[in-house]
Amino acid sequence: MNLRPSLLHALSSLSPPAAPFLHPTLNRRYAYYPPQTQSSSSPPPLLLLGGTSQSISSWSPHVSQLSKSRLVIAYECCGQGPSPPLSHETCAIESQVSTLEKFVNGLNLEEVDVVGLSFGSRVGLAFSRTGKVNKLHVSGLTRTRDDYSMKVLEDWRGILIDGSDEDHGILKRFAESVIDVSYSEGFKEKNSKWREKWEEFVVNNNTVEGLRGLLNQSHAGVEDEWGVTKSLLASRSENRFIVGEVDVLCGAESEKGVEGAMEELRPFGQTKVFEGCGHAVPMEMGKAWRDDLLEFLT
Structure with missing residues (x-):
């Protein structure tokens, strides 16, 4: 791991969970979780990229296990987190990749391993085109969107442009919809007592x-130069694609199903389907997901 000595010294003095920092020039929030033990193999830092409505805090259940022997960095892309984008910023994938590359270069890192969920998977895959990614482990990614997932996106846009409600009400309805499509019915039923807390978090x-x-x-939903297909073809990393068996955003409601969606990704990396799981695999099947990730990174 090639990291500036002064920064490495500063990071090694932190105790997880590290409070989020705001990058002074890139306007991005991030948090460091230093390795709990020093490793002679010096693995690349692990960069965590969350889904559309996730923040740094979404990774809290995982960082202790993931940072046992490596530096972990949780990062919020433009549009994510509690601070809105500045007037000159754009949330387009190409811009996200450019900012992320500046962030990684600013740490003087030659390469990182990347974990992504949903939107974070798309950013991570696109970022792998830069040659900065050693291994990429992503969940909830498909090469194309089916009719059901396109309708979900349209519903979300409709909620967010509704001028008849204040921001809190808009975010509350958005949170309800996100949770509805992100988890399996069994998981939601089993954890129904936490539903209000989940919505409050969003x-x-x-x-x-x-x-x-x-x-x-x-x-x-338009396949452009920074879309999934072009990024798959241009990816320079070792890839593993994870999906939940009943993920309605990854084909579970379509004729081809989740297996069909994974078949389209197999030429570009390893694939695995988590039985009975919904879209948010890292949150719904945390230990199994971590075990899969750590085995892949080894």
């Missing part, structure tokens, strides 16, 4: 402006 860690930017600028 409301408190997102902005209407940021989510609008993400939905309008990076979820257009």
